[in-house]
Amino acid sequence: MNSAWNPLDADTARLAAESVKFDDRGLVLALACDHASGEILMAAWMNRETLVQTLCTGRMTYWSRSRQEVWVKGLTSGHVQDVVGVELDCDGDALRFRIRQIGHAACHTDRPSCFYRSLQGGRWVEQCDAPPRS
Amino acid sequence: MNSAWNPLDADTARLAAESVKFDDRGLVLALACDHASGEILMAAWMNRETLVQTLCTGRMTYWSRSRQEVWVKGLTSGHVQDVVGVELDCDGDALRFRIRQIGHAACHTDRPSCFYRSLQGGRWVEQCDAPPRS
Numbered sequence: 419m420n421s422a423w424n425p426l427d428a429d430t431a432r433l434a435a436e437s438v439k440f441d442d443r444g445l446v447l448a449l450a451c452d453h454a455s456g457e458i459l460m461a462a463w464m465n466r467e468t469l470v471q472t473l474c475t476g477r478m479t480y481w482s483r484s485r486q487e488v489w490v491k492g493l494t495s496g497h498v499q500d501v502v503g504v505e506l507d508c509d510g511d512a513l514r515f516r517i518r519q520i521g522h523a524a525c526h527t528d529r530p531s532c533f534y535r536s537l538q539g540g541r542w543v544e545q546c547d548a549p550p551r552s
Numbered sequence: 553m554n555s556a557w558n559p560l561d562a563d564t565a566r567l568a569a570e571s572v573k574f575d576d577r578g579l580v581l582a583l584a585c586d587h588a589s590g591e592i593l594m595a596a597w598m599n600r601e602t603l604v605q606t607l608c609t610g611r612m613t614y615w616s617r618s619r620q621e622v623w624v625k626g627l628t629s630g631h632v633q634d635v636v637g638v639e640l641d642c643d644g645d646a647l648r649f650r651i652r653q654i655g656h657a658a659c660h661t662d663r664p665s666c667f668y669r670s671l672q673g674g675r676w677v678e679q680c681d682a683p684p685r686s
Contacts, residue, residue, distance in 0.1 A: 458590075461646040
C-alpha cells in the first residue's frame with residue numbers, strides 16, 4: 419500500500435487518537451519508516467495535538483521535546499515527510515508511520531537516516547554507504 | 553551484514569555504552585528490526601546494564617518498565633532475538649538493532665510484529681497477515 423494518505427477529518431482523527439496511550443509527558447513514540455524499504459529513518463515523539471494534525475494533514479508533525487513546540491518535519495529544510503500509512507503497536511504506546519521522505523534527508527544532520535553510526539568491533543563508526551532515498 | 557554478532561567483552565561493551573544517552577529514567581529506546589527485511593518488529597527499552605548484557609551475549613535483553621526487571625526476550629517462549637548489528641541515532645538516545653527472530657513471534661501476543669493494527673479509514677484494523685494465537 420504505497421498510495422497517498424487519505425487525510426482524516428478532525429473528529430475521526432481525534433477518535434483514532436483515543437486508542438493511543440500517551441505517557442506521563444503526554445507523548446507517544448512515533449517511528450518514521452520508509453514506505454518502500456521498510457527501513458526506520460528516525461524516532462521522535464508526538465502529543466495528541468500533533469498526532470491529530472498528522473492524521474488530518476498527511477504530513478508528519480512531531481512534538482519537539484527540546485524546543486517544546488509543534489514541529490512540522492522539514493518545514494524549513496523542505497525535507498517533509500508524507501504519510502503513507504500508520505500502525506499502532508500491541509501496547510498502544512508506539513506508532514509506526516510508513517512515510518515518503520521528500521528530499522534526501524530524514525536526519526537533521528542532512529543524512530538519509532538518523533541511524534548512521536554502526537557498532538563495529540566495539541566502536542561507533544559512521545556508515546558511508548547509506549542508501550539514497552528511493 | 554547478516555552474519556552472526558561477534559560478542560563484545562564487558563569492558564568494550566561498557567565503553568560502547570558510554571556514547572549512549574540514557575534518559576532521566578536511565579533508559580534508551582531499543583528498536584528491534586528484522587535483519588533481512590528491515591521491518592521494525594517491536595520497540596522497547598534498555599538500561600545500561602541490559603545494553604551491555606545484549607552486546608556481550610548477542611541476545612536481545614531489555615529492561616521491563618512494567619515489571620522493573622531484566623527481560624531476556626523470549627526466555628520463556630523460546631522466541632529469542634539474536635543480534636546481527638546495531639546502529640545509534642544522531643541524538644544518541646535511540647538504538648536500532650538488526651536482529652534474527654527465533655520462532656515466529658516478536659510480539660507477546662504471539663504475532664510476528666507488535667505493529668499489527670493499521671489505521672484504515674479512521675479505524676484501527678488488525679492486519680490479517682498476522683496469525684492469531686493458536
